[in-house]
Amino acid sequence: MRKTFVLFVLLALFIVSLTSAQDDSLAGVDPTGVTISYWHEWAGTQETGMDQIIEAFNSSNPYGITVEQTKFGAGSGVSDNVSAGITSGELPNITGDAFVSRAQGWYLDGVLVPLDAYLTHPEWGLSEEEMANINMDVLAINRPALPPFDGQLLAWPVGVSSNVKSVNVDMLNTLREQGVIDFEGVPTTFEDFRTAACAYDQLTSPDGSALNGGWAIRGSADELSGFVYSAGGTIFDEENDRYDFTNEGAITAMNYLQELYNDGCAYYAEGGTFANTGEFSLGLNMFAMGSSVGVPFIQGDMNNAGFDINWINTTGPWTEGNRTLATFLRGVAILQGTPEENLAAWLFIKYWATDPEAQRIWTESAQYQPFNSAIPALLSEEFLSGNPQFTSFAEALADPDINIWSSPSHPRSGEISEILAELFSNITIGGMDVETAAAEAEERANEVYQEVLEDLEG
Numbered sequence: 037m038r039k040t041f042v043l044f045v046l047l048a049l050f051i052v053s054l055t056s057a058q059d060d061s062l063a064g065v066d067p068t069g070v071t072i073s074y075w076h077e078w079a080g081t082q083e084t085g086m087d088q089i090i091e092a093f094n095s096s097n098p099y100g101i102t103v104e105q106t107k108f109g110a111g112s113g114v115s116d117n118v119s120a121g122i123t124s125g126e127l128p129n130i131t132g133d134a135f136v137s138r139a140q141g142w143y144l145d146g147v148l149v150p151l152d153a154y155l156t157h158p159e160w161g162l163s164e165e166e167m168a169n170i171n172m173d174v175l176a177i178n179r180p181a182l183p184p185f186d187g188q189l190l191a192w193p194v195g196v197s198s199n200v201k202s203v204n205v206d207m208l209n210t211l212r213e214q215g216v217i218d219f220e221g222v223p224t225t226f227e228d229f230r231t232a233a234c235a236y237d238q239l240t241s242p243d244g245s246a247l248n249g250g251w252a253i254r255g256s257a258d259e260l261s262g263f264v265y266s267a268g269g270t271i272f273d274e275e276n277d278r279y280d281f282t283n284e285g286a287i288t289a290m291n292y293l294q295e296l297y298n299d300g301c302a303y304y305a306e307g308g309t310f311a312n313t314g315e316f317s318l319g320l321n322m323f324a325m326g327s328s329v330g331v332p333f334i335q336g337d338m339n340n341a342g343f344d345i346n347w348i349n350t351t352g353p354w355t356e357g358n359r360t361l362a363t364f365l366r367g368v369a370i371l372q373g374t375p376e377e378n379l380a381a382w383l384f385i386k387y388w389a390t391d392p393e394a395q396r397i398w399t400e401s402a403q404y405q406p407f408n409s410a411i412p413a414l415l416s417e418e419f420l421s422g423n424p425q426f427t428s429f430a431e432a433l434a435d436p437d438i439n440i441w442s443s444p445s446h447p448r449s450g451e452i453s454e455i456l457a458e459l460f461s462n463i464t465i466g467g468m469d470v471e472t473a474a475a476e477a478e479e480r481a482n483e484v485y486q487e488v489l490e491d492l493e494g
Contacts, residue, residue, distance in 0.1 A: 062157055067380040071102040072373070074384070075117065076132035078402070079110045081332045085401025089394045093387050101380045103130075118371075122147055127371045129381045132194075134369035136178045137449035139190040142369065144447060149370040150188040154382040166390045174407040177365050177442055182492055191367035192385050195404020199258040199362045200328045200349040200429060202313060207239050207322045208232060222350055226267070226292055229353040233323060234301040241319035242343045249303035251296065251323040252312035253464070257456035258443070259325050262362045263289040265441050266354040271456070272444045279444075279452070279481040281459065281474040285358075290463050290470045297464040304465065319343060325352065327364075329403050331425045349425040351432055360439045361432060366404075405433055446488045455481050 078086045090103050106128065108114045114133040121127040122145050131142075142148035155161050162170070174196060179187045203222045211217045216235045223229040233250030241247060253259065261271050269285020272278070280286070296302040305311035305321075310333070316324035317337035328349055338345055351359055370381045388394050389408065396414045399406050403426055406412065412430070420427055432438055443449060459477040462468040 061153065061375070062160060062379065065375045065379050067099045067101055067376050067383060069100045070376050070380040071104060072129035072377055072380050072384065073104050073106065074130040074132070074368075075106045075108060075114050075128040076368075077108055077110055077114045078132070079107075080336065082329075082402045083107065083109075085397050088397050088401075089388055092391075092394065093384055097383065097387065099380070099383065101383060103384050118142070129371060129373045129377050130368055130384065131371055132366075132368050134191040134367040136180060136191055136365065136367070136445045137447060139178070139367070139369050140180055140185060140445070140447040142371065143185060143188075143190055147371050148190060149372055149378050149381075150190060151192060151370065151382070151385075152189050154379070154386075155189060160379060160382065160386075162386065162390065169408050169410045170389075171407040171409065174365065177363075177445075178367060180445055182446060182489075184492065191365075191369040192389065193365035193367045193407065194388075195329075195366070195399070195402060196407055196433065197327050197329045197364050197366065197404055198429065198433065199256075199262050199325060199364075200432075201352045202316050202324050202326065202330075202334065202425075203348055203350060204316070204319065204322045205346040205348060207319075210239060211235050214238060222348070223353055224359075226353045226355065229323075230292075230296060230301060233296065234299060236301070236322055239322070242341075242345065243319075245320075247322070248305065248315055248320045249301070250321060251302040252305040252315055252321040253297070253302050253460075254309070254312045254325055255304060255457055255460050255464075257453035257460070258362050258364075260290075260293070260456050260460040261441075261443065262325070262352050262360060263293060265360040265362070265439065266352055266358050267292070268355050268358045279478055279485060281456075281478040281481070282471065287470060287474060290459075290474060293460070294463045294470055298467075302464075316347075317341065317343075319345060328405070328425075328429045331403050331423060332401075335423075335425075347425070348428045350428060351438065358439065359435075359437060360441050363433075363440050363442055365442075405430055446485070447491075448484050448488050451484050452481050455484070 076086065090105055094102050108117065114131060115138060118127065118131050127147060139148055174193060175189060178191045178193060179189055181187055208222065211232060216238060217232055219228045223232050236247045236250035239247050264271055264286045267285045267289035269283050269289055270280055271286065273280040305315050307314065310326065312324040313326045313330055313334050314337060315321050317334045318341055351361055354360065368385060370378055392414055395406060395408055395411045399411055399415060400419045455477050459473055462473040463470050
């Protein structure tokens with residue numbers, strides 16, 4: 037779990053000294069009339085919201101700054117093109133898809149601009165009121181403590197998302213009417229989740245066809261890690277600074293997942309990364325896990341199919357005291373340009389992060405949870421009543437009894453995610469012995485992590 041308060045206190049001292057040393061670098065910088073480029077990954081309602089925000093900024097900012105966007109759509113297009121641009125020298129001023137581990141790589145490549153000098157600058161930074169509204173614990177996630185990052189703010193988060201369980205409430209009610217389940221609400225224990233998932237053959241989809249299964253596995257690292265933490269396990273030993281996939285809670289969770297799969301209660305949806313929630317949209321399974329910001333896509337597919345399904349987002353099942361949400365920060369980063377371009381890029385990010393109307397548009401179109409405390413009160417009743425999944429996730433995120441977990445971040449975090457996803461596949465599709473598979477994956481993960489530490493120290 038994150039120990040963000042202590043981290044923030046230490047980093048606050050660092051930021052003060054860093055900012056005082058860098059303020060002079062902005063003296064005399066004039067962003068007037070600058071045109072900047074923004075590469076992003078938004079699609080659907082998220083793209084529509086971003087169009088509105090950029091149009092409003094371009095027409096209203098007092099400096100005559102113009103933001104020109106290049107749309108790569110959902111997927112890896114942005115990060116792939118940034119990687120190519122580091123070699124070619126053709127880079128945007130602002131890039132999306134800036135998870136902190138990716139931002140660390142750009143920092144090491146010498147193309148990323150840390151944000152602290154702008155954030156607290158007396159002229160260009162956030163006001164005291166704006167700073168008071170920002171959840172600094174969230175920002176701290178994007179401040180990796182490992183050298184050479186040393187707690188610098190590498191990326192600005194666009195909102196909070198999490199790996200959530202989408203639940204077809206109508207199907208649960210049918211099972212309840214049939215006497216198959218006797219618990220209220222959605223399943224909260226591992227036993228109840230199993231009972232419901234294994235009863236899928238007694239249900240039909242909205243068009244009358246048989247379900248493909250009870251729980252559609254995505255097979256991601258986050259999905260596996262969520263079950264591990266919710267069973268009282270861990271994937272990273274903070275005290276010993278190493279990955280740990282073989283602790284008791286982790287093995288318990290993986291044995292549970294293997295049994296669910298072997299008994300036919302869980303299955304892999306075919307057809308790509310989001311096939312599991314795609315089938316959930318069509319009523320072909322009862323449970324599917326994915327990002328909390330997938331609501332517009334799931335609901336859109338339901339609407340297109342003409343289905344009126346009662347569903348919510350919540351956490352996966354848990355053991356006592358271990359209810360956990362794996363939380364993520366997709367963000368934006370500034371890449372090196374002229375001083376004027378860098379400042380103009382920051383002013384657009386600042387507008388997006390603090391302007392009430394921009395934040396309302398973004399929250400309602402993208403469905404990321406805001407970390408600006410002034411925003412929830414601005415959301416329309418129409419949006420809140422029409423999006424119960426947003427409200428249910430917001431309530432979970434604010435619940436003090438829910439543990440918030442973030443994956444350890446370093447420049448090769450993506451490789452660890454691949455190892456965990458492979459482990460998930462090995463214990464389900466591959467049928468490997470859980471303890472053997474976990475030990476092998478743990479060894480590989482720690483080899484990668486040690487190489488990271490050696491590279492950073494060198």
